[in-house]
Amino acid sequence: xxxxxxxxxxxxxxxxxxxxxxxxxxxxxxxxxxxxxxxxxxxxxxxxxxxxxxxxxxxxxxxxxxxxxxxxxxxxxxxxxxxxxxxxxxxxxxxxxxxxxxxxxx
Numbered sequence: 254x255x256x257x258x259x260x261x262x263x264x265x266x267x268x269x270x271x272x273x274x275x276x277x278x279x280x281x282x283x284x285x286x287x288x289x290x291x292x293x294x295x296x297x298x299x300x301x302x303x304x305x306x307x308x309x310x311x312x313x314x315x316x317x318x319x320x321x322x323x324x325x326x327x328x329x330x331x332x333x334x335x336x337x338x339x340x341x342x343x344x345x346x347x348x349x350x351x352x353x354x355x356x357x358x359x
Contacts, residue, residue: 254273266301269297269298269301272290272294273291273294273298274290275287275290276290276291276294277291288338291334291338291340292335292338295331295334295335295338296335298331299324299327299328299331302331303320303324303327303328304320304323305325306320306323306326306327307320307323307324308352310322311324323341326347336340
């Protein structure tokens with residue numbers, strides 16, 4: 254593989270990982286865009302992760318069956334995460350917290 258291919262591959266992997274961390278931090282700070290970013294990155298990462306899994310699984314150039322197996326494994330794993338982020342309770346968890354400001358002393 255050429256140097257340009259390797260640099261591009263490392264840059265792509267680093268970018269996807271940075272976006273995953275950004276989405277996770279945004280979810281921790283209850284930002285609505287974090288959930289959307291997470292969903293988009295999960296879908297995008299299936300494409301690259303499936304290919305990498307197939308090459309790593311076969312130890313060389315994968316066959317069609319190896320690609321099919323790899324994409325089914327990676328797709329199933331990411332589908333679980335997609336469902337967890339997409340379900341309604343995660344939307345409710347991201348709603349801003351409004352504390353009750355009433356004074357109970359009076």
